[in-house]
Amino acid sequence: MIGDGMKILIADDDPISRRILSKVVTDLGYEPITVSNGMDALERVKKKECSVVLLDWMMPGMDGIEVCREIRMLDAENVCYIIINSAREGSDDISRALKAGANDYISKKTNSIELKARIGVAVRTAQLEKKLIDLNNRLKYLVRIDSLTGLLNHAAILKELSIELERGRRDGTATSILMLDLDRFKTVNDTYGHQTGDKVLIRFSNLLIQSCRSFDRIGRYGGEEFLIVLPRTGDEESLIIGNRIRARTETLEIDSEIEELSITCSIGCCSTIDSEKHSFAMIASADSALFRAKKAGRNLIMSCK
CATH class of the missing domain: 3.30.70.270 (Reverse transcriptase/Diguanylate cyclase domain)
Structure with a gap:
Protein backbone atom coordinates (compact mmCIF):
# COMPACT_ATOMS: atom_id res chain seq x y z
CA MET A 1 0.00 0.00 0.00
CA ILE A 2 1.27 3.46 -0.88
CA GLY A 3 1.03 6.00 1.94
CA ASP A 4 1.28 9.16 -0.16
CA GLY A 5 3.48 10.78 2.49
CA MET A 6 0.81 10.54 5.21
CA LYS A 7 2.20 10.84 8.74
CA ILE A 8 0.40 9.20 11.65
CA LEU A 9 0.98 10.37 15.21
CA ILE A 10 1.33 7.73 17.91
CA ALA A 11 1.05 9.02 21.48
CA ASP A 12 1.72 6.38 24.14
CA ASP A 13 3.89 6.40 27.26
CA ASP A 14 4.71 2.70 26.86
CA PRO A 15 7.73 2.19 24.54
CA ILE A 16 6.64 -1.34 23.64
CA SER A 17 3.20 -0.12 22.53
CA ARG A 18 4.85 2.63 20.49
CA ARG A 19 7.03 0.08 18.69
CA ILE A 20 4.09 -2.23 17.96
CA LEU A 21 1.92 0.59 16.63
CA SER A 22 4.82 2.02 14.62
CA LYS A 23 5.27 -1.36 12.95
CA VAL A 24 1.57 -1.49 12.01
CA VAL A 25 1.67 2.06 10.60
CA THR A 26 4.85 1.33 8.64
CA ASP A 27 3.36 -1.87 7.21
CA LEU A 28 0.49 0.24 5.87
CA GLY A 29 2.96 2.49 4.06
CA TYR A 30 2.63 5.51 6.35
CA GLU A 31 5.23 7.32 8.42
CA PRO A 32 4.87 6.96 12.22
CA ILE A 33 5.63 9.95 14.43
CA THR A 34 5.91 8.94 18.08
CA VAL A 35 5.59 10.89 21.34
CA SER A 36 5.35 9.68 24.94
CA ASN A 37 2.95 12.19 26.50
CA GLY A 38 -0.16 14.22 25.83
CA MET A 39 1.48 17.66 25.74
CA ASP A 40 3.88 16.62 22.98
CA ALA A 41 0.98 15.06 21.07
CA LEU A 42 -1.00 18.28 21.25
CA GLU A 43 1.97 20.34 20.05
CA ARG A 44 2.43 18.06 17.03
CA VAL A 45 -1.24 18.40 16.13
CA LYS A 46 -1.08 22.20 16.46
CA LYS A 47 1.75 22.20 13.91
CA LYS A 48 -0.52 20.23 11.53
CA GLU A 49 2.15 17.55 11.14
CA CYS A 50 -0.33 14.65 11.32
CA SER A 51 -3.97 14.24 10.36
CA VAL A 52 -4.44 10.87 12.08
CA VAL A 53 -3.65 10.32 15.77
CA LEU A 54 -3.45 7.07 17.72
CA LEU A 55 -3.88 8.29 21.27
CA ASP A 56 -3.35 6.33 24.49
CA TRP A 57 -5.81 7.14 27.26
CA MET A 58 -3.50 6.92 30.28
CA MET A 59 -0.42 9.15 29.88
CA PRO A 60 1.52 11.34 32.33
CA GLY A 61 0.55 14.99 32.59
CA MET A 62 -2.26 15.34 30.06
CA ASP A 63 -4.22 12.17 29.38
CA GLY A 64 -5.78 11.17 26.07
CA ILE A 65 -9.23 12.52 26.95
CA GLU A 66 -7.79 15.96 27.77
CA VAL A 67 -5.79 15.94 24.53
CA CYS A 68 -8.99 15.13 22.60
CA ARG A 69 -10.81 18.09 24.11
CA GLU A 70 -7.90 20.45 23.41
CA ILE A 71 -7.61 19.29 19.79
CA ARG A 72 -11.31 19.88 19.18
CA MET A 73 -10.88 23.48 20.35
CA LEU A 74 -8.32 24.17 17.61
CA ASP A 75 -8.92 25.81 14.25
CA ALA A 76 -11.67 24.02 12.28
CA GLU A 77 -9.19 23.60 9.40
CA ASN A 78 -6.88 21.56 11.62
CA VAL A 79 -7.88 18.13 10.29
CA CYS A 80 -7.38 15.44 12.92
CA TYR A 81 -8.93 11.96 13.05
CA ILE A 82 -8.45 10.65 16.58
CA ILE A 83 -8.39 7.00 17.54
CA ILE A 84 -8.26 6.33 21.28
CA ASN A 85 -6.22 3.19 21.92
CA SER A 86 -6.81 2.01 25.48
CA ALA A 87 -6.85 -1.02 27.78
CA ARG A 88 -10.23 0.18 29.05
CA GLU A 89 -13.11 -1.64 27.41
CA GLY A 90 -16.23 -0.52 29.30
CA SER A 91 -19.12 1.13 27.47
CA ASP A 92 -18.92 4.16 29.78
CA ASP A 93 -15.24 4.63 28.91
CA ILE A 94 -15.92 4.36 25.18
CA SER A 95 -18.80 6.84 25.47
CA ARG A 96 -16.63 9.26 27.44
CA ALA A 97 -13.86 9.14 24.83
CA LEU A 98 -16.23 9.70 21.92
CA LYS A 99 -17.95 12.61 23.71
CA ALA A 100 -14.50 14.16 24.30
CA GLY A 101 -13.97 14.28 20.55
CA ALA A 102 -12.48 10.93 19.53
CA ASN A 103 -13.56 9.57 16.16
CA ASP A 104 -12.94 5.94 17.05
CA TYR A 105 -12.06 3.76 20.03
CA ILE A 106 -10.08 0.50 19.97
CA SER A 107 -8.90 -1.80 22.67
CA LYS A 108 -5.21 -2.55 23.09
CA LYS A 109 -6.23 -6.18 22.65
CA THR A 110 -7.38 -5.48 19.09
CA ASN A 111 -5.55 -7.65 16.57
CA SER A 112 -3.37 -6.11 13.88
CA ILE A 113 -5.82 -6.93 11.05
CA GLU A 114 -8.64 -4.93 12.62
CA LEU A 115 -6.24 -2.18 13.71
CA LYS A 116 -4.98 -1.75 10.14
CA ALA A 117 -8.55 -1.59 8.87
CA ARG A 118 -9.45 1.11 11.43
CA ILE A 119 -6.36 3.13 10.52
CA GLY A 120 -7.29 2.79 6.84
CA VAL A 121 -10.72 4.27 7.56
CA ALA A 122 -9.05 7.08 9.53
CA VAL A 123 -6.70 7.93 6.68
CA ARG A 124 -9.48 7.95 4.06
CA THR A 125 -11.67 10.11 6.27
CA ALA A 126 -8.88 12.59 7.00
CA GLN A 127 -7.97 12.83 3.32
CA LEU A 128 -11.61 13.44 2.37
CA GLU A 129 -11.98 16.11 5.06
CA LYS A 130 -8.84 17.86 3.76
CA LYS A 131 -10.23 17.81 0.22
CA LEU A 132 -13.52 19.29 1.43
CA ILE A 133 -11.70 22.07 3.28
CA ASP A 134 -9.57 22.83 0.22
CA LEU A 135 -12.69 22.88 -1.96
CA ASN A 136 -14.50 25.14 0.49
CA ASN A 137 -11.55 27.56 0.56
CA ARG A 138 -11.45 27.51 -3.24
CA LEU A 139 -15.16 28.35 -3.39
CA LYS A 140 -14.66 31.18 -0.87
CA TYR A 141 -11.94 32.54 -3.14
CA LEU A 142 -13.95 32.19 -6.35
CA VAL A 143 -17.03 33.88 -4.93
CA ARG A 144 -14.92 37.03 -4.33
CA ILE A 145 -13.02 37.12 -7.62
CA ASP A 146 -13.94 38.47 -11.04
CA SER A 147 -13.37 35.53 -13.38
CA LEU A 148 -12.00 37.59 -16.30
CA THR A 149 -9.57 39.95 -14.60
CA GLY A 150 -8.72 38.11 -11.38
CA LEU A 151 -9.54 41.26 -9.40
CA LEU A 152 -12.07 41.45 -6.59
CA ASN A 153 -15.63 41.43 -7.90
Whole structure:
Protein backbone atom coordinates (compact mmCIF):
# COMPACT_ATOMS: atom_id res chain seq x y z
CA MET A 1 0.00 0.00 0.00
CA ILE A 2 1.27 3.46 -0.88
CA GLY A 3 1.03 6.00 1.94
CA ASP A 4 1.28 9.16 -0.16
CA GLY A 5 3.48 10.78 2.49
CA MET A 6 0.81 10.54 5.21
CA LYS A 7 2.20 10.84 8.74
CA ILE A 8 0.40 9.20 11.65
CA LEU A 9 0.98 10.37 15.21
CA ILE A 10 1.33 7.73 17.91
CA ALA A 11 1.05 9.02 21.48
CA ASP A 12 1.72 6.38 24.14
CA ASP A 13 3.89 6.40 27.26
CA ASP A 14 4.71 2.70 26.86
CA PRO A 15 7.73 2.19 24.54
CA ILE A 16 6.64 -1.34 23.64
CA SER A 17 3.20 -0.12 22.53
CA ARG A 18 4.85 2.63 20.49
CA ARG A 19 7.03 0.08 18.69
CA ILE A 20 4.09 -2.23 17.96
CA LEU A 21 1.92 0.59 16.63
CA SER A 22 4.82 2.02 14.62
CA LYS A 23 5.27 -1.36 12.95
CA VAL A 24 1.57 -1.49 12.01
CA VAL A 25 1.67 2.06 10.60
CA THR A 26 4.85 1.33 8.64
CA ASP A 27 3.36 -1.87 7.21
CA LEU A 28 0.49 0.24 5.87
CA GLY A 29 2.96 2.49 4.06
CA TYR A 30 2.63 5.51 6.35
CA GLU A 31 5.23 7.32 8.42
CA PRO A 32 4.87 6.96 12.22
CA ILE A 33 5.63 9.95 14.43
CA THR A 34 5.91 8.94 18.08
CA VAL A 35 5.59 10.89 21.34
CA SER A 36 5.35 9.68 24.94
CA ASN A 37 2.95 12.19 26.50
CA GLY A 38 -0.16 14.22 25.83
CA MET A 39 1.48 17.66 25.74
CA ASP A 40 3.88 16.62 22.98
CA ALA A 41 0.98 15.06 21.07
CA LEU A 42 -1.00 18.28 21.25
CA GLU A 43 1.97 20.34 20.05
CA ARG A 44 2.43 18.06 17.03
CA VAL A 45 -1.24 18.40 16.13
CA LYS A 46 -1.08 22.20 16.46
CA LYS A 47 1.75 22.20 13.91
CA LYS A 48 -0.52 20.23 11.53
CA GLU A 49 2.15 17.55 11.14
CA CYS A 50 -0.33 14.65 11.32
CA SER A 51 -3.97 14.24 10.36
CA VAL A 52 -4.44 10.87 12.08
CA VAL A 53 -3.65 10.32 15.77
CA LEU A 54 -3.45 7.07 17.72
CA LEU A 55 -3.88 8.29 21.27
CA ASP A 56 -3.35 6.33 24.49
CA TRP A 57 -5.81 7.14 27.26
CA MET A 58 -3.50 6.92 30.28
CA MET A 59 -0.42 9.15 29.88
CA PRO A 60 1.52 11.34 32.33
CA GLY A 61 0.55 14.99 32.59
CA MET A 62 -2.26 15.34 30.06
CA ASP A 63 -4.22 12.17 29.38
CA GLY A 64 -5.78 11.17 26.07
CA ILE A 65 -9.23 12.52 26.95
CA GLU A 66 -7.79 15.96 27.77
CA VAL A 67 -5.79 15.94 24.53
CA CYS A 68 -8.99 15.13 22.60
CA ARG A 69 -10.81 18.09 24.11
CA GLU A 70 -7.90 20.45 23.41
CA ILE A 71 -7.61 19.29 19.79
CA ARG A 72 -11.31 19.88 19.18
CA MET A 73 -10.88 23.48 20.35
CA LEU A 74 -8.32 24.17 17.61
CA ASP A 75 -8.92 25.81 14.25
CA ALA A 76 -11.67 24.02 12.28
CA GLU A 77 -9.19 23.60 9.40
CA ASN A 78 -6.88 21.56 11.62
CA VAL A 79 -7.88 18.13 10.29
CA CYS A 80 -7.38 15.44 12.92
CA TYR A 81 -8.93 11.96 13.05
CA ILE A 82 -8.45 10.65 16.58
CA ILE A 83 -8.39 7.00 17.54
CA ILE A 84 -8.26 6.33 21.28
CA ASN A 85 -6.22 3.19 21.92
CA SER A 86 -6.81 2.01 25.48
CA ALA A 87 -6.85 -1.02 27.78
CA ARG A 88 -10.23 0.18 29.05
CA GLU A 89 -13.11 -1.64 27.41
CA GLY A 90 -16.23 -0.52 29.30
CA SER A 91 -19.12 1.13 27.47
CA ASP A 92 -18.92 4.16 29.78
CA ASP A 93 -15.24 4.63 28.91
CA ILE A 94 -15.92 4.36 25.18
CA SER A 95 -18.80 6.84 25.47
CA ARG A 96 -16.63 9.26 27.44
CA ALA A 97 -13.86 9.14 24.83
CA LEU A 98 -16.23 9.70 21.92
CA LYS A 99 -17.95 12.61 23.71
CA ALA A 100 -14.50 14.16 24.30
CA GLY A 101 -13.97 14.28 20.55
CA ALA A 102 -12.48 10.93 19.53
CA ASN A 103 -13.56 9.57 16.16
CA ASP A 104 -12.94 5.94 17.05
CA TYR A 105 -12.06 3.76 20.03
CA ILE A 106 -10.08 0.50 19.97
CA SER A 107 -8.90 -1.80 22.67
CA LYS A 108 -5.21 -2.55 23.09
CA LYS A 109 -6.23 -6.18 22.65
CA THR A 110 -7.38 -5.48 19.09
CA ASN A 111 -5.55 -7.65 16.57
CA SER A 112 -3.37 -6.11 13.88
CA ILE A 113 -5.82 -6.93 11.05
CA GLU A 114 -8.64 -4.93 12.62
CA LEU A 115 -6.24 -2.18 13.71
CA LYS A 116 -4.98 -1.75 10.14
CA ALA A 117 -8.55 -1.59 8.87
CA ARG A 118 -9.45 1.11 11.43
CA ILE A 119 -6.36 3.13 10.52
CA GLY A 120 -7.29 2.79 6.84
CA VAL A 121 -10.72 4.27 7.56
CA ALA A 122 -9.05 7.08 9.53
CA VAL A 123 -6.70 7.93 6.68
CA ARG A 124 -9.48 7.95 4.06
CA THR A 125 -11.67 10.11 6.27
CA ALA A 126 -8.88 12.59 7.00
CA GLN A 127 -7.97 12.83 3.32
CA LEU A 128 -11.61 13.44 2.37
CA GLU A 129 -11.98 16.11 5.06
CA LYS A 130 -8.84 17.86 3.76
CA LYS A 131 -10.23 17.81 0.22
CA LEU A 132 -13.52 19.29 1.43
CA ILE A 133 -11.70 22.07 3.28
CA ASP A 134 -9.57 22.83 0.22
CA LEU A 135 -12.69 22.88 -1.96
CA ASN A 136 -14.50 25.14 0.49
CA ASN A 137 -11.55 27.56 0.56
CA ARG A 138 -11.45 27.51 -3.24
CA LEU A 139 -15.16 28.35 -3.39
CA LYS A 140 -14.66 31.18 -0.87
CA TYR A 141 -11.94 32.54 -3.14
CA LEU A 142 -13.95 32.19 -6.35
CA VAL A 143 -17.03 33.88 -4.93
CA ARG A 144 -14.92 37.03 -4.33
CA ILE A 145 -13.02 37.12 -7.62
CA ASP A 146 -13.94 38.47 -11.04
CA SER A 147 -13.37 35.53 -13.38
CA LEU A 148 -12.00 37.59 -16.30
CA THR A 149 -9.57 39.95 -14.60
CA GLY A 150 -8.72 38.11 -11.38
CA LEU A 151 -9.54 41.26 -9.40
CA LEU A 152 -12.07 41.45 -6.59
CA ASN A 153 -15.63 41.43 -7.90
CA HIS A 154 -18.32 44.04 -7.25
CA ALA A 155 -19.56 42.64 -3.93
CA ALA A 156 -16.06 41.89 -2.63
CA ILE A 157 -14.61 45.35 -3.34
CA LEU A 158 -17.59 46.99 -1.62
CA LYS A 159 -16.99 44.74 1.38
CA GLU A 160 -13.32 45.74 1.43
CA LEU A 161 -14.28 49.42 1.32
CA SER A 162 -16.58 48.99 4.34
CA ILE A 163 -13.82 47.17 6.23
CA GLU A 164 -11.24 49.86 5.48
CA LEU A 165 -13.63 52.67 6.45
CA GLU A 166 -14.33 50.96 9.76
CA ARG A 167 -10.60 50.52 10.36
CA GLY A 168 -10.01 54.16 9.47
CA ARG A 169 -12.68 55.29 11.92
CA ARG A 170 -11.04 53.30 14.71
CA ASP A 171 -7.53 54.55 13.86
CA GLY A 172 -8.54 58.11 12.96
CA THR A 173 -6.95 57.81 9.50
CA ALA A 174 -8.11 58.91 6.07
CA THR A 175 -9.43 56.56 3.38
CA SER A 176 -9.64 57.35 -0.32
CA ILE A 177 -11.15 55.67 -3.35
CA LEU A 178 -10.57 55.94 -7.08
CA MET A 179 -13.37 55.21 -9.53
CA LEU A 180 -11.90 54.48 -12.96
CA ASP A 181 -13.59 54.07 -16.32
CA LEU A 182 -11.99 53.10 -19.64
CA ASP A 183 -12.71 55.81 -22.20
CA ARG A 184 -14.70 54.84 -25.30
CA PHE A 185 -14.51 51.16 -24.42
CA LYS A 186 -17.64 50.39 -26.43
CA THR A 187 -15.81 51.57 -29.54
CA VAL A 188 -13.03 49.07 -28.83
CA ASN A 189 -15.54 46.24 -28.66
CA ASP A 190 -17.39 47.41 -31.77
CA THR A 191 -14.21 47.91 -33.81
CA TYR A 192 -11.98 45.03 -32.74
CA GLY A 193 -14.42 42.55 -31.19
CA HIS A 194 -15.13 41.37 -27.67
CA GLN A 195 -12.05 39.14 -27.44
CA THR A 196 -9.87 42.20 -27.90
CA GLY A 197 -12.11 44.03 -25.44
CA ASP A 198 -11.47 41.30 -22.88
CA LYS A 199 -7.75 41.59 -23.53
CA VAL A 200 -7.98 45.33 -22.81
CA LEU A 201 -9.70 44.66 -19.49
CA ILE A 202 -7.08 42.09 -18.50
CA ARG A 203 -4.11 44.27 -19.49
CA PHE A 204 -5.60 47.26 -17.69
CA SER A 205 -6.25 45.16 -14.57
CA ASN A 206 -2.59 44.07 -14.54
CA LEU A 207 -1.54 47.69 -14.87
CA LEU A 208 -3.66 48.57 -11.82
CA ILE A 209 -2.03 45.82 -9.77
CA GLN A 210 1.44 47.02 -10.78
CA SER A 211 0.60 50.67 -10.08
CA CYS A 212 -0.92 50.25 -6.63
CA ARG A 213 0.58 49.43 -3.26
CA SER A 214 0.44 45.98 -1.70
CA PHE A 215 -2.21 47.03 0.84
CA ASP A 216 -4.52 48.76 -1.65
CA ARG A 217 -7.68 46.93 -2.72
CA ILE A 218 -8.58 46.72 -6.40
CA GLY A 219 -11.88 45.54 -7.84
CA ARG A 220 -13.83 45.40 -11.07
CA TYR A 221 -16.89 47.44 -10.21
CA GLY A 222 -18.72 46.45 -13.38
CA GLY A 223 -18.13 46.36 -17.13
CA GLU A 224 -15.20 48.67 -17.86
CA GLU A 225 -15.44 50.43 -14.49
CA PHE A 226 -13.00 49.76 -11.64
CA LEU A 227 -12.82 50.73 -7.97
CA ILE A 228 -9.62 51.10 -5.95
CA VAL A 229 -9.67 51.44 -2.15
CA LEU A 230 -6.68 53.33 -0.75
CA PRO A 231 -6.31 52.82 3.03
CA ARG A 232 -4.57 55.46 5.16
CA THR A 233 -4.48 57.78 2.16
CA GLY A 234 -5.59 61.41 1.87
CA ASP A 235 -6.74 63.40 -1.14
CA GLU A 236 -3.31 64.61 -2.28
CA GLU A 237 -1.68 61.17 -2.27
CA SER A 238 -4.69 59.54 -3.92
CA LEU A 239 -4.47 62.05 -6.79
CA ILE A 240 -0.80 61.20 -7.25
CA ILE A 241 -1.64 57.47 -7.44
CA GLY A 242 -4.52 58.17 -9.81
CA ASN A 243 -2.40 60.30 -12.10
CA ARG A 244 0.26 57.60 -12.20
CA ILE A 245 -2.35 55.10 -13.35
CA ARG A 246 -3.78 57.53 -15.91
CA ALA A 247 -0.35 58.28 -17.42
CA ARG A 248 0.64 54.62 -17.61
CA THR A 249 -2.66 53.75 -19.27
CA GLU A 250 -1.88 56.12 -22.16
CA THR A 251 1.22 54.09 -23.06
CA LEU A 252 -0.18 50.64 -22.32
CA GLU A 253 0.40 48.16 -25.15
CA ILE A 254 -2.69 46.01 -25.66
CA ASP A 255 -1.96 43.89 -28.73
CA SER A 256 1.25 43.93 -30.76
CA GLU A 257 -0.76 43.00 -33.85
CA ILE A 258 -3.02 46.06 -33.50
CA GLU A 259 -0.57 48.94 -33.28
CA GLU A 260 -3.24 51.64 -33.57
CA LEU A 261 -5.13 50.36 -30.54
CA SER A 262 -4.58 52.49 -27.44
CA ILE A 263 -6.70 53.32 -24.44
CA THR A 264 -7.12 56.03 -21.85
CA CYS A 265 -9.02 56.17 -18.59
CA SER A 266 -10.94 58.78 -16.65
CA ILE A 267 -10.80 58.79 -12.85
CA GLY A 268 -12.93 60.18 -10.05
CA CYS A 269 -11.37 60.51 -6.60
CA CYS A 270 -13.00 60.82 -3.19
CA SER A 271 -11.27 61.06 0.19
CA THR A 272 -12.62 61.14 3.73
CA ILE A 273 -10.69 62.42 6.73
CA ASP A 274 -11.07 60.07 9.72
CA SER A 275 -13.04 57.79 7.35
CA GLU A 276 -16.32 59.27 8.59
CA LYS A 277 -18.23 58.93 5.30
CA HIS A 278 -20.42 55.97 4.44
CA SER A 279 -19.21 53.75 1.60
CA PHE A 280 -22.21 54.51 -0.62
CA ALA A 281 -21.74 58.26 -0.15
CA MET A 282 -18.07 57.94 -1.12
CA ILE A 283 -18.88 55.95 -4.24
CA ALA A 284 -21.56 58.45 -5.26
CA SER A 285 -19.07 61.31 -4.84
CA ALA A 286 -16.32 59.51 -6.75
CA ASP A 287 -18.79 58.61 -9.50
CA SER A 288 -19.82 62.26 -9.78
CA ALA A 289 -16.16 63.31 -10.07
CA LEU A 290 -15.66 60.63 -12.72
CA PHE A 291 -18.63 61.99 -14.69
CA ARG A 292 -17.09 65.47 -14.60
CA ALA A 293 -13.75 64.07 -15.83
CA LYS A 294 -15.56 62.42 -18.73
CA LYS A 295 -17.52 65.58 -19.54
CA ALA A 296 -14.34 67.70 -19.45
CA GLY A 297 -12.74 65.65 -22.24
CA ARG A 298 -11.75 62.27 -20.77
CA ASN A 299 -8.26 61.03 -19.83
CA LEU A 300 -8.48 63.20 -16.71
CA ILE A 301 -8.63 62.73 -12.95
CA MET A 302 -10.92 64.87 -10.80
CA SER A 303 -11.53 65.04 -7.08
CA CYS A 304 -14.95 65.21 -5.49
CA LYS A 305 -13.88 68.38 -3.67
